[in-house]
Amino acid sequence: MSKLGTRSFTLLQTVTSVGLSALAWAVTGVRPIWNGSQPSDRQRIYFANHASHGDFILLSACLDEKERARTHAVAAADYWGKSRLRRFIAQDMLSSVLIHRQWTDEAQNPIAIMLSVLDKGHSLIIFPEGTRNMTDAPLLPFRSGLYNLSMARPDVELIPCWIENMSRVLPKGQFVPVPLLCRVVFGAPIALAPGEERRAFLDRARQTLLALNPRPQTHDAEKSNPVFRKTSCDHKSLEHRTRSDIRHDAQRDD
Amino acid sequence: MHETLILVVGLAAVLTTASLVAGILSWRAPKPLSSTLVNLNQRINAWWVMVVAITVAFFFGRSGMTILFALISFAALREFVTLTHSRRSDHWVLLGMFGLIIPFQYWLVWTAWYGLFTIFIPVYCFLLMPAITALHGDTERFLERVSAQQWAVMISVYCVSHVPALLTLDVPGFEGRNLLLVAFLIITVQGSDVLQYIFGKLFGRHLMSPKVSPSKTWEGLVGGLVTSSLLGALLSFLTPFSPVQAAAVAFIACLMGFLGGLVASAIKRDQGVKDWGHLIDGHGGMMDRADSLVFAAPVFFHTVRYFWT
Numbered sequence: 001m002s003k004l005g006t007r008s009f010t011l012l013q014t015v016t017s018v019g020l021s022a023l024a025w026a027v028t029g030v031r032p033i034w035n036g037s038q039p040s041d042r043q044r045i046y047f048a049n050h051a052s053h054g055d056f057i058l059l060s061a062c063l064d065e066k067e068r069a070r071t072h073a074v075a076a077a078d079y080w081g082k083s084r085l086r087r088f089i090a091q092d093m094l095s096s097v098l099i100h101r102q103w104t105d106e107a108q109n110p111i112a113i114m115l116s117v118l119d120k121g122h123s124l125i126i127f128p129e130g131t132r133n134m135t136d137a138p139l140l141p142f143r144s145g146l147y148n149l150s151m152a153r154p155d156v157e158l159i160p161c162w163i164e165n166m167s168r169v170l171p172k173g174q175f176v177p178v179p180l181l182c183r184v185v186f187g188a189p190i191a192l193a194p195g196e197e198r199r200a201f202l203d204r205a206r207q208t209l210l211a212l213n214p215r216p217q218t219h220d221a222e223k224s225n226p227v228f229r230k231t232s233c234d235h236k237s238l239e240h241r242t243r244s245d246i247r248h249d250a251q252r253d254d
Numbered sequence: 255m256h257e258t259l260i261l262v263v264g265l266a267a268v269l270t271t272a273s274l275v276a277g278i279l280s281w282r283a284p285k286p287l288s289s290t291l292v293n294l295n296q297r298i299n300a301w302w303v304m305v306v307a308i309t310v311a312f313f314f315g316r317s318g319m320t321i322l323f324a325l326i327s328f329a330a331l332r333e334f335v336t337l338t339h340s341r342r343s344d345h346w347v348l349l350g351m352f353g354l355i356i357p358f359q360y361w362l363v364w365t366a367w368y369g370l371f372t373i374f375i376p377v378y379c380f381l382l383m384p385a386i387t388a389l390h391g392d393t394e395r396f397l398e399r400v401s402a403q404q405w406a407v408m409i410s411v412y413c414v415s416h417v418p419a420l421l422t423l424d425v426p427g428f429e430g431r432n433l434l435l436v437a438f439l440i441i442t443v444q445g446s447d448v449l450q451y452i453f454g455k456l457f458g459r460h461l462m463s464p465k466v467s468p469s470k471t472w473e474g475l476v477g478g479l480v481t482s483s484l485l486g487a488l489l490s491f492l493t494p495f496s497p498v499q500a501a502a503v504a505f506i507a508c509l510m511g512f513l514g515g516l517v518a519s520a521i522k523r524d525q526g527v528k529d530w531g532h533l534i535d536g537h538g539g540m541m542d543r544a545d546s547l548v549f550a551a552p553v554f555f556h557t558v559r560y561f562w563t
Binding site (some may be wrong): 180 | 335
């Protein structure tokens with residue numbers, strides 16, 4: 001993580017970020033919709049729905065240059081750290097922060113890593129679903145990271161960002177994007193209420209993000225989708241998890 | 255060249271007048287400006303950009319026009335596909351629509367291969383696209399997905415490509431001046447949109463189809479069609495048509511244009527959106543501006559081809 005340091009972007013990272021933002025615009029005509037928040041200098045954690053590798057490119061394309069240069073996406077080390085090429089793309093080109101979803105060594109503690117980046121004054125982009133959503137449900141239940149970060153750094157603004165259509169532009173397993181129009185809706189910041197429990201907070205954050213979707217699906221995928229039903233019945237067990245359980249929260253393949 | 259000069263000067267004069275009127279209105283209006291005035295200013299500014307873009311393409315001749323309309327097709331298809339339902343298994347078909355069908359159709363225009371130009375999409379694409387979808391094995395909402403894809407390609411690629419295809423027609427005694435036919439079509443059809451809007455605002459009482467569009471009235475339609483046919487007659491010096499023929503051709507094109515706008519509104523209504531996109535400030539998306547041209551172009555093309563070649 002020393003790469004991030006106090007230095008801003010390297011030349012390669014700047015070129016990559018400008019190039020990808022231009023590409024994102026050419027393919028998706030992306031534009032931000034500030035619906036409850038405004039671009040600002042405040043340190044932020046942008047949290048968004050996740051269905052595609054293109055998600056964070058689209059989100060950062062919506063930020064101004066200065067903000068983009070200090071905003072780092074959090075990505076899974078077990079996917080992006082797998083080969084030297086992936087690691088090069090993720091860290092040297094995209095300046096992502098790699099975290100381990102399954103970790104045993106305290107040095108790999110994802111919360112500690114993310115906090116160290118925040119403490120350098122950087123902003124973060126995180127995907128609280130923990131993996132790319134491949135189901136028909138609009139949004140998977142949130143993992144705990146958002147809560148833990150908010151507990152530890154209450155001054156950092158949490159901005160919900162709904163990324164529209166990106167799952168259709170670049171679905172999982174595809175590498176050539178289909179040109180479709182995309183928007184990113186930035187909502188009002190949310191904050192942890194005094195004494196709010198983890199699960200209650202995560203559900204509230206999830207609902208806030210869902211409510212930003214400008215074109216909610218007409219058929220209620222949440223109710224009809226078995227994947228979602230299963231996880232939401234797990235509510236109780238999720239609620240009673242302790243912090244030490246989080247490390248076993250590992251998910252599928254990315 | 256003489257006609258081109260008159261055209262450019264004429265368009266510049268019309269837009270300058272519009273900008274002046276809007277400027278005076280905005281200057282005298284209470285601040286902050288009402289949304290109608292803001293929208294009017296945006297629309298006129300966007301018109302300047304569109305007229306400049308088309309004029310630049312005009313001076314590059316057939317290649318300029320072909321490239322410009324290929325880009326318009328790209329923007330229109332992107333808006334269309336964004337609005338319709340698709341699934342992950344459609345990825346390759348969708349990519350093919352943008353990456354193969356658009357370039358190939360416009361290559362056919364550019365090389366003036368009329369025989370394949372007219373059947374490439376309605377025969378080969380329409381049969382092969384659903385076949386590819388079926389090979390992927392995902393039958394969920396199959397007919398809906400396939401129909402939407404075909405209609406998208408039909409509207410945004412096939413129909414739009416008939417505008418630059420006008421440059422491939424051999425009208426006896428009109429050699430080398432086909433660009434003026436393109437100008438005639440665009441000016442009458444887009445002019446008709448504006449005139450229908452103005453007549454609708456001034457005299458509109460009877461809604462034509464309230465379920466489809468809250469702004470289309472009989473008064474607007476009749477006023478717009480009559481005046482744009484007159485506009486067509488006025489512009490007959492650009493064309494191989496006599497003034498009466500020009501009025502008739504303009505009438506047909508503008509009537510088709512009206513129907514195009516109506517169909518586009520119905521699709522938007524069905525999908526629950528107000529505009530196709532946000533590409534052109536004040537107007538909405540590319541399809542919001544091009545919907546009338548889309549319906550008018552093929553009919554205009556075949557009218558000219560049948561009666562004048």
